[in-house]
Amino acid sequence: MIRLFAAVNGEVLSGLGGSTTPTYTRIHFLLSELGRHPDVEIRSIRFGQRPRTGLFSLLYNAAARTVAAARSARLIVKDRPLVFFAYPHSMTAVQYRMLFLLCTALQIPTAVDIHDTIEQAHAVGSGTFAVSRRFEAFCMKHATVLIATSQPMWEHTRNKYGISGRQAIIAPNAFDEAFMQRYPGRYTGSNGRFNVCYIGGISRNRGVDLLVDACSVLHERHPCLRLTLLGPYGPGVPPETRERIERSDFIARKEIPREAVPSSLADVDLFVMPYNPHEPYLNYLSPIKIYEYIGTAKPILCTKCASLLDIAEEGGIAYVDYDAGEMMEAIERFIVDPGLRKSASEHLLKSRMQHTWSERAERVYQGIRSSLPGTG
Structure with missing residues (x-):
């Protein structure tokens, strides 16, 4: 006992x-x-x-x-x-x-x-x-x-x-079972829509500034792109990034209770985990957000933090360097290639029961x- x-x-x-x-x-x-x-x-x-x-x-x-x-x-x-x-x-x-x-x-x-x-x-x-x-x-x-x-x-x-x-x-x-109940099958997108989402605190070394920069450029090319940030501001956010978020007509930021997370992600097409791997401590972490992303079986873009490599079946998560240009290119590949999104979702479905x-x-x-x- x-x-x-x-x-x-x-x-x-x-x-x-x-x-x-x-x-x-x-x-x-x-x-x-x-x-x-x-x-x-x-x-x-x-x-x-x-x-x-x-x-x-x-x-x-x-x-x-x-x-x-x-x-x-x-x-x-x-x-x-x-x-x-x-x-x-x-x-x-x-x-x-x-x-x-x-x-x-x-x-x-x-x-x-x-x-x-x-x-x-x-x-x-x-x-x-x-x-x-x-x-x-x-x-x-x-x-x-x-x-x-x-x-x-x-x-x-x-x-x-x-x-x-x-x-x-x-x-x-x-992730908890509510994610599988809400998202039981493969992700299917909608024409004319591409919603990018980040969950968590907005502070130094979390890469949200790079994500905002990348999405700002891409929104000019692809007006369908929207960025949702689900989390509070914390220390170290560049003032210009915060101002861009608050004044943007395509970026929405809000805080929601944890129990409301699964139901708030229905329209997401791509999740991003943009932590800075050059900060040594961020290579040790196991953020809940990455597993909740996996729980939806929707495409994920992640920077190359050591503890986050190989946590899903190969092809389920796309990895990029901590660079706004490379992040932008990777997001654009997901925008223009529905087959890439479908493939990523299928891989995540196969491995999510491990998490x-x-x-x-x-x-x-x-x-x-x-x-x-x-x-x-």
């Missing part, structure tokens, strides 16, 4: 609600699918949080987290389950950092699911990270079970912190069983 306690707000396990962050998507679907095993019991503590609109809300949220952490500690000490932490999400609150220290001191087993490391803040963010480098090292070295979203991410983490003789469960991100949350949860399940005595 695997008894697991999730050191996250239990509200995430019950549903995504209005969440717009992919972090909650991974926690929700990975643990939900893991909990389908008859010998897995998952518990958590639910607590309410208010929008951060003032001092009262901040005090209320801190108090709610503290009460939840105290209840969690009582349960953990009593039952000694495997305690699951999403990193860095769980550790952004001091109360849950204390829970990890408690587990370590009492030798209660822990599982740390590594979504990102401290380098993420410098690669695509503001440069500030909610967890210190020292505490990050402590987590990686003392976790009983480590879960990484890609082999490159694990190798980077292991080398960085000198974690010798350890293996991690490799469980990349994935479901059910498959990822099975990896974690088997990894836990082989790592912890008494669960195999």
Whole structure:
């Protein structure tokens, strides 16, 4: 029997609600699918949080987290389950950092699911990270079970912190069944329409500026082209790019809840994953967006980040260098060649079952069983 306690707000396990962050998507679907095993019991503590609109809300949220952490500690000490932490999400609150220290001191087993490391803040963010480098090292070295979203991410983490003789469960991100229900068959386009889509944050090194440049030129040649950006602005977006997006008559940007993503992609003809592979950290990532793209079985254009190469059957994803000109040429090939789009979709249909949350949860399940005595 695997008894697991999730050191996250239990509200995430019950549903995504209005969440717009992919972090909650991974926690929700990975643990939900893991909990389908008859010998897995998952518990958590639910607590309410208010929008951060003032001092009262901040005090209320801190108090709610503290009460939840105290209840969690009582349960953990009593039952000694495997305690699951999403990193860095769980550790952004001091109360849950204390829970990890408690587990370590009492030798209660822990599982740390590594979504990102401290380098993420410098690669695509503001440069500030909610967890210190020292505490990050402590987590990686003392976790009983480590879960990484890609082999490159694990190798980077292991080398960085000198974690010798350890293996991690490799469980990349994935897509949920709603995508296959919404897009059960091969993609078919419509004459006179070509919609390009990017999902995710718009910040430095994510390549959205290159995508906007490429599509701006192509729109002059192919007025049918439209670009949809589903995500918020973040640090490092060139002012001219932001201005071009907001003033454009063919670019639309909006933010939508994660649960609305599958139904929002019906008219998309090409997805783009334009991350900058010259930023070392972006070669370790396993972004949820690339797997959700795969889940629609629609054509995908992707830059050559190491962790994203060969994740689908050959021909399913077109890869380009991090260059606006090459990106533009590749997008144009998809515009003028419906057969290329059809072929890419057929290849993705053949391989997408390898990238479901059910498959990822099975990896974690088997990894836990082989790592912890008494669960195999």
